[in-house]
Amino acid sequence: MALDRIGTPDAPRQLFANTPAQRVALARQQFFEEGVRPSGLVGEAVIQSWMRCSRTHTDRQRIVTFDAVTPSRLHATLARSRELLDAARQELAQMEHALAGTDCRVILTDREGVVVHVTQQPAAAHQPVLRKTSRVGVNISERVVGTTAPGIVASTGQACAVDGAEHYFDVLGHMQCAAAPIRDVAGQLAGVLDLTVEARRFGFDAASMVALHATTIENRLLQAQSRDHLILRFQASPTLLGTPLEALAGVAPDGTIAWLNNAGARLLGRLPEAADERDVEYLLGHDLASLLRLGRREAAQPLRLASGLGVWVQARLKGADGADFRHAVAMPGEAAPLAIERQDDARMQAPEACECTNLVESASPAQATLREHSRKLIEETLAAHGGNVSQAARQLRVSRGTLYRRLHGWRDNNGAEEGASPA
Known part of the structure; x- marks a missing residue:
């Protein structure tokens, strides 16, 4: 990347990038070309993902293949994810209704990064990557497609957003994604909820939206698993x-x-x-x-x-x-x-109601x-x-x-x- 110079051609190299795109470009130069850790230019989760991906994927310019898993594995994946899908069904429908006027895709993966649900709507011509990824059974984990928000969440269990060139592979440089984890009663990752858009900005706080809906799905899953x-x-x-x-x-x-x-x-x-x-x-x-x-x-x-x-x-x-x-x-x-309700109503009307600790009797x-x-x-x-x-x-x-x-x-x-x- 040719860095801008301040003032004259002899001026020292600019120390700070001005825009998010410039910061990411500088981070990629430092990390991939100079071997320098670009702390402060991109998030730590992205840096850690780049480190993991650089050990697995040597060619960042190559074409990424979005192949679906085998039918037998897909059948097993959907069977294992039945509880997750049942818990998520209502939230997925609400999200898709809210996002119907956008080009965003709602994606739900299992704990391994295999897509188990994706928004079903025609992908526009300017979304070549989403046309390939918007299929149930496609594996979008880090080991397959490099740095993405759902890939990072599947690897770390922490919510994350990945913007443009923060993606590991160059072909994904026009993608924006935000993802959040969904955990089960054992505290283990059960799935990942993701919002992705291609060739444009979200136009809203996608990270907050996906975190809110992931929390609701997780709460439903926890209760469903707690018979x-x-x-x-x-x-x-x-x-x-x-x-x-x-x-x-x-x-x-x-x-x-x-x-x-x-x-x-x-x-x-x-x-x-x-x-x-x-x-x-x-x-x-x-x-x-x-x-x-x-x-x-x-x-x-x-x-x-x-x-x-x-x-x-x-x-x-x-x-x-x-x-x-x-x-x-x-x-x-x-x-x-009825008697209990009347007693409690009387307690709540008293000023010291909140100071009462023995609201229920021992059995x-x-x-x-x-x-x-x-x-x-x-x-x-x-x-x-x-x-x-x-x-x-x-x-x-x-x-x-x-x-x-x-x-x-x-x-x-x-x-x-x-x-x-x-x-």
Whole structure:
């Protein structure tokens, strides 16, 4: 690159580039031609990607092939990504509707960078690269197409935007892309959401948009993968519940917090690595039985965390077979829902309402696990309806078949235990 000179031809070389394009051009010269690390000219994520790609791809001028994976591998990839696609379906439709007046493509990949969803609309003549990449099954990971935003996210798990010549291969120099990660309940990368446009600028903050929708997809995926967990939704303001800003936590049957989303980690801190340090009472300041009682209420409840922070909480317990126990009958010793609402309304009207930490009563030790709690609710719901399975299933909002399977499973387990006991 011929650098501009200041003033006369004898003037010293310009130390700083004036435009983003000049900065990237200078960074490429320093990195690829001079072997100098271009810190400050491009982002660290791009520099690290260039370093990885330079070990894999020696010719930056070559034509990049966007070949789809084999049909058998594609079938396996789509099968593995079914949960991800189900969680993303609503957000993908909303994004595509919002971007219908642009040339942007919405792309969703699996954790390995294979496209599992892409916007289906005719690519314009000025988008030759997108015509090739906008296909399900194409691998757009770093090892195949070099530096791209989705490639970096698949490699690092961190959100990223790549602009023009920041792409490793010259042929991608007219692309703009922004991508964000989607993680599962194990904290592992489940997929990457990407926005890409060719031969023009986005014209809006694509990185913020893709991060917002990726967060919503991730929150849906976390809840979908959390059968048999108590799911807590909480935030400092109740108006934030049900939005991408809500904090989520999954409480396992043993009373430990199995996972937190990013918003939850910001309120509670990162989960300890050791499982024995994830006790819900230690991290939240309330035992499992108390939190289970919150699940009987539709409305958000005020709660003070162990840190002293006051939040609003909604709890939902869903069985492994989809039973929603929020709609079961009240447990013995528990106030009727209407009475609880009236008591809480009175508390909220009092000035010291937010100072109250014991908003829920402790349950007996027999109710200390989620499975015991759900079984007790089913049995009591059946008893309340005189053993009528159809009415109980309607109350629990599950099918009769689901309820029958539960009952038969318990009966079989009880029979096995009796058979194993000594005469």
